[in-house]
Structure formats: structure tokens, C-alpha cells
Amino acid sequence: MLAAKFAARAAAARRPGARLSSTVAGPSSYRLVVIGGGAAGLAVSSTLSEKLGANEVAVIEPSAVHYQQPLFTFVGGGLKSFADTHRPTADVIAPGAKWIRQAAAAIDPAQNTVTLADGARVSYEYLVVAAGIELDFAGIKGLEAAIGRDGVASNYSPKYVQKTFEFLQNVRSGNALFTMPATPIKCAGAPQKIAYLADELFREKDARHRVNLSYYTALGKIFAIDKYADAMNSVAQSRGIDVNLFHDLVEVDGPAKKATFQILGSGPRAGESVTVPYEFLHVTPPMKPYDFIKRSPIANAAGFVDVNQYTLQHSRFPNVYAIGDCSSLPTSKTAAAAAAQAKVLKHNLLRQIRGSDGPAASYDGYTSCPLVTGKHKLVLAEFSGYTGKPHETFFFNQANEHAFSYWLTADVLPEVYWNSMLKGTWSGPAAIRRVANPASSD
Numbered sequence: 001m002l003a004a005k006f007a008a009r010a011a012a013a014r015r016p017g018a019r020l021s022s023t024v025a026g027p028s029s030y031r032l033v034v035i036g037g038g039a040a041g042l043a044v045s046s047t048l049s050e051k052l053g054a055n056e057v058a059v060i061e062p063s064a065v066h067y068q069q070p071l072f073t074f075v076g077g078g079l080k081s082f083a084d085t086h087r088p089t090a091d092v093i094a095p096g097a098k099w100i101r102q103a104a105a106a107i108d109p110a111q112n113t114v115t116l117a118d119g120a121r122v123s124y125e126y127l128v129v130a131a132g133i134e135l136d137f138a139g140i141k142g143l144e145a146a147i148g149r150d151g152v153a154s155n156y157s158p159k160y161v162q163k164t165f166e167f168l169q170n171v172r173s174g175n176a177l178f179t180m181p182a183t184p185i186k187c188a189g190a191p192q193k194i195a196y197l198a199d200e201l202f203r204e205k206d207a208r209h210r211v212n213l214s215y216y217t218a219l220g221k222i223f224a225i226d227k228y229a230d231a232m233n234s235v236a237q238s239r240g241i242d243v244n245l246f247h248d249l250v251e252v253d254g255p256a257k258k259a260t261f262q263i264l265g266s267g268p269r270a271g272e273s274v275t276v277p278y279e280f281l282h283v284t285p286p287m288k289p290y291d292f293i294k295r296s297p298i299a300n301a302a303g304f305v306d307v308n309q310y311t312l313q314h315s316r317f318p319n320v321y322a323i324g325d326c327s328s329l330p331t332s333k334t335a336a337a338a339a340a341q342a343k344v345l346k347h348n349l350l351r352q353i354r355g356s357d358g359p360a361a362s363y364d365g366y367t368s369c370p371l372v373t374g375k376h377k378l379v380l381a382e383f384s385g386y387t388g389k390p391h392e393t394f395f396f397n398q399a400n401e402h403a404f405s406y407w408l409t410a411d412v413l414p415e416v417y418w419n420s421m422l423k424g425t426w427s428g429p430a431a432i433r434r435v436a437n438p439a440s441s442d
């Protein structure tokens with residue numbers, strides 16, 4: 001029944017002129033709709049638009065610009081130019097895919113439709129949700145008014161990332177604060193990486209002895225995986241950066257240059273709040289699933305797309321998949337994770353479309369977090385979020401700061417991102433690992 005409906009819709013969609021633009025009444029129809037033109041959405045749609053044929057795949061993406069977000073920390077630290085981080089969306093969407101330049105507003109998985117911001121509907125046979133996660137600057141009192149001026153910046157937004165470097169250069173003395181929220185976030189290393197780059201900048205300017213650097217995290221550890229937590233605690237200590245656990249930023253008073261933290265956890269000061277003056281404040285905003293997902297039947301209780309953690313297929317709607325930051329996958333949200341997930345998702349979706357009885361692919365929770373600690377130094381964390389175990393590509397101990405790891409992340413991976421990940425041909429370093437660290441391969 002469902003198959004017949006799909007076949008009828010697919011046949012209708014194949015008629016000449018059936019590619020209705022979203023401003024024309026009636027739903028346009030695609031074999032596959034991908035919500036999101038970020039790293040994950042493009043890695044999936046590039047390959048599948050090639051495999052399924054021209055105009056069988058639509059990508060719903062409102063932004064005219066695509067950002068390579070992994071570069072943002074380097075921009076905030078003055079090590080890369082902002083111009084290197086973005087390209088027009090039109091240049092990175094696969095030529096065989098149809099770009100619907102609008103935001104998704106609702107998903108109806110019973111009807112197999114996505115409603116767009118202008119009210120038009122797009123119907124699909126298969127849906128991949130790769131919408132990312134929303135920055136919630138409004139979630140902290142006073143932050144929206146304060147950010148972008150008077151020493152408050154964030155590497156998480158293309159609007160404010162250049163402010164980070166600008167403001168850091170102006171600091172002569174006082175407190176520089178770096179925050180990490182209590183919500184799930186993307187790139188869990190970024191909140192502290194900028195503290196290490198700031199430390200280096202202040203030393204170069206001979207201002208370090210007049211600036212106190214403090215890292216404030218709402219969490220109870222500096223990093224989720226013990227091996228890298230130990231490494232980062234030593235790095236922070238050796239640079240003289242004060243680490244405050246269980247401190248959640250709740251208010252920024254821009255005019256007075258003061259940040260207020262609530263103390264979490266179960267320690268003696270839990271529930272208290274502390275207010276700290278700053279000259280510079282790097283904020284990692286709280287993040288949340290997009291509303292249109294949260295309100296839809298495909299979300300779990302937390303608002304993330306409820307998928308099987310191994311197959312990436314939806315737990316209740318078998319023609320729906322999710323990947324990356326919007327998914328319920330219980331691992332760290334990074335581009336490296338999305339690359340590994342993309343390979344699994346594409347295999348399993350094609351298997352379903354083709355009715356193959358070959359084995360399904362399984363995602364093992366792999367993720368990687370390159371923790372830049374200075375101009376030519378980097379701790380290259382690689383692990384499975386499912387097992388909590390390190391899973392390193394190279395034969396040396398990647399918890400040590402290394403110039404090779406820096407070069408790889410700053411100079412090689414950005415090219416891999418544009419030339420391979422977005423084209424769907426990079427699925428992570430597993431093949432390199434088999435050669436460079438066979439003992440760690442599975």
C-alpha cells in the first residue's frame with residue numbers, strides 16, 4: 001500500500017514540469033528530501049543525488065552561505081581568515097540536487113510531507129533530517145544585548161567570530177572568561193580551545209601577567225573522556241588557566257561587564273550564584289533542537305530526531321533517517337562524527353530503496369575533537385561516544401600536544417572538508433587507521 005503510494009508519487013514526480021517551485025500551489029515531490037545543507041546534509045545529498053539521478057533529491061536549506069564551522073576557532077584565535085570559512089551554498093550543493101531555498105517549518109511523517117516557511121509542502125518517499133542544532137543566545141539573560149560589543153564574543157556564530165580576535169587584541173588587563181553551557185552542544189572542545197589561543201596571544205603581547213584566564217563549565221569534567229580530560233587538565237594548569245566546574249552562565253550584564261554563574265552539582269555551594277567582572281567574555285551559547293523538529297512526531301522527548309543509534313533509521317518511521325547535530329545519536333556532535341555517520345546512513349538508505357537483503361551498516365559512535373592548544377599544538381581526541389573508549393588514527397599518543405595534529409587539522413582537513421566531505425566521498429579516517437595504527441583498528 002505504502003509502496004504503491006510511493007510508486008504513484010514517484011511516477012507523478014517524473015512527469016516533465018513536475019518540479020514545481022515552492023511558490024506554486026500543490027506539493028512538489030521527490031524521491032528523497034534532505035532537510036539541511038550543512039556538512040551532514042551535503043555529505044548525504046551529494047552521493048545520493050548521483051546514485052538516484054538528477055532532480056530525485058531535494059535539499060531544503062534557507063542559507064545562501066555555507067560555513068565550514070570547524071574553522072571558526074582558528075578565526076577567533078587569529079590563525080585563519082574568515083574568508084576561508086565560507087562559500088556560496090549554490091557552489092557546494094551537488095549539481096544533480098534541487099536546492100529549495102527556504103526553511104523547513106513542519107514535518108508530517110504520516111503524510112510524508114515537509115511544510116516550508118512559506119506554507120508550501122514538499123512530499124518525499126524518503127526523508128533525511130540533517131538540520132543541525134540551534135544557537136540559543138536568548139537563553140541567557142542579557143546576552144543578546146551584550147554580544148558583539150564591549151568584549152563579548154562567540155566563535156559559534158559567523159556574526160561574532162571575528163569579534164573574538166578583535167576583542168582579544170584589545171585586552172590589556174583584567175579577567176578573560178570562557179564559558180561552556182549545560183545543554184548538549186556541537187564541538188564540545190571549542191569552548192576551551194579559544195582559552196588556550198587567548199593565553200598564547202596575551203603572552204605574545206606581553207600582557208599575560210596582567211590577565212586572569214578562567215574557564216567556566218556547567219559540566220563536572222573538563223572533557224567527557226578521561227584520557228583527554230587528563231590531558232586538558234594538564235594543559236590548562238601549565239598555562240595558568242583556572243578551571244571552574246559546575247558553573248553555568250545565567251546572565252551577562254554588558255554595560256557593567258559582569259557575568260553571573262549559577263553553581264550546579266551537589267557540592268556545598270550548589271544553588272548559589274557568583275558574579276565575576278570581565279574585560280573579555282567568550283560565550284558558548286546554550287543550544288537546542290529546532291522547534292519544527294521538537295514539535296513533530298519524529299522527535300524524542302528531548303526534541304532530537306529519534307533514530308536507531310547503529311542504523312540511523314527512525315525508530316518509528318522507517319522511511320526517515322537523521323544524521324549529525326539534530327539526531328538523538330548519543331555521541332559528541334562534530335563534523336568528524338557526521339562524516340562517519342554519512343557513510344552508514346547512505347548504505348542503509350540505499351539498501352532500503354533497492355530492497356537489498358545484504359547486511360546493514362552500523363555506526364559505532366566514532367567522533368573526533370581536535371583540541372587546538374596553541375599555534376602549532378593540538379590534542380587530537382578521537383573516540384567512540386558509545387563506548388567512551390579512545391579510537392586513535394595514528395600510532396603516537398594523540399593525547400599529547402603535537403605539531404603534526406595541528407598541521408593535519410589546520411591545513412589538511414579543511415581541504416578534505418571542501419573537496420571530499422561535502423562531495424560525499426570522505427567518511428572518516430578508518431582507512432588511514434588501518435595503516436597508521438593497525439593495533440587500534442577494528
Ligand code: UQ1
Pocket residue numbers: 070335336339368369370382393409413414416417421426427428429432
Ligand atoms: C574528520 O574526519 C573531519 O571531517 C572532515 C573533521 O572535520 C573537519 C575533523 O576535524 C577530524 C579530526 C576528522 C578526523 C580525521 C582524522 C584524520 C583524525
